Amino acid sequence: xxxxxxxxxxxxxxxxxxxxxxxxxxxxxxxxxxxxxxxxxxxxxxxxxxxxxxxxxxxxxxxxxxxxxxxxxxxxxxxxxxxxxxxxxxxxxxxxxxxxxxxxxxxxxxxxxxx
Amino acid sequence: xxxxxxxxxxxxxxxxxxxxxxxxxxxxxxxxxxxxxxxxxxxxxxxxxxxxxxxxxxxxxxxxxxxxxxxxxxxxxxxxxxxxxxxxxxxxxxxxxxxxxxxxxxxxxx
Numbered sequence: 001x002x003x004x005x006x007x008x009x010x011x012x013x014x015x016x017x018x019x020x021x022x023x024x025x026x027x028x029x030x031x032x033x034x035x036x037x038x039x040x041x042x043x044x045x046x047x048x049x050x051x052x053x054x055x056x057x058x059x060x061x062x063x064x065x066x067x068x069x070x071x072x073x074x075x076x077x078x079x080x081x082x083x084x085x086x087x088x089x090x091x092x093x094x095x096x097x098x099x100x101x102x103x104x105x106x107x108x109x110x111x112x113x114x115x
Numbered sequence: 116x117x118x119x120x121x122x123x124x125x126x127x128x129x130x131x132x133x134x135x136x137x138x139x140x141x142x143x144x145x146x147x148x149x150x151x152x153x154x155x156x157x158x159x160x161x162x163x164x165x166x167x168x169x170x171x172x173x174x175x176x177x178x179x180x181x182x183x184x185x186x187x188x189x190x191x192x193x194x195x196x197x198x199x200x201x202x203x204x205x206x207x208x209x210x211x212x213x214x215x216x217x218x219x220x221x222x223x224x225x
Contacts, residue, residue: 034212043117043202044157044215093156095213102145102206104213106156 006107020080021110023094029074030096038091050077084114118216135188135219137203146186147204
């Protein structure tokens, strides 16, 4: 199956700092990638759709100036959490959609803890 | 809007069967099923497309009723490894983005 990687696996940072999370599709090209956030014991909530070469599409209630998304190539999307605060602590998961069969492949997730 | 799953949680003995339902208020193009273990990313189980499709692998199967905007996941003769949280993901609309359901926690006991 197709592989999607995320880096880092976990990060602990101080309140007010910015954190960048990378999502890579390793063996296929992905025009579209997605970013999800999951709080404990809750479902995955879609934050934004990342489109290669164009601006990301954010879901209602997600601050685009706080969660910066860049999709500069067909295999890489990045999510930057700017001025992170403790309430941003969560499990961030990306997925990449394979165009051939519309299947989405998920990265292993990044656990962000903001102190 | 987020699809609603039922039941919210279920406890089984090894070898018992279970059904997990997923219901959407919007028209669907496809339904995806995932299983997530604690602290891990979701793992893809299967995708169902329009047209009353049914699909299965090993002892896990699923059906998709597009008219009712519902899908069901069937777990037969459950194994300990089936434990986890199951999510349906529904896709529709112009962007075909995947929206996850509320989740069903499944615990299989020896």
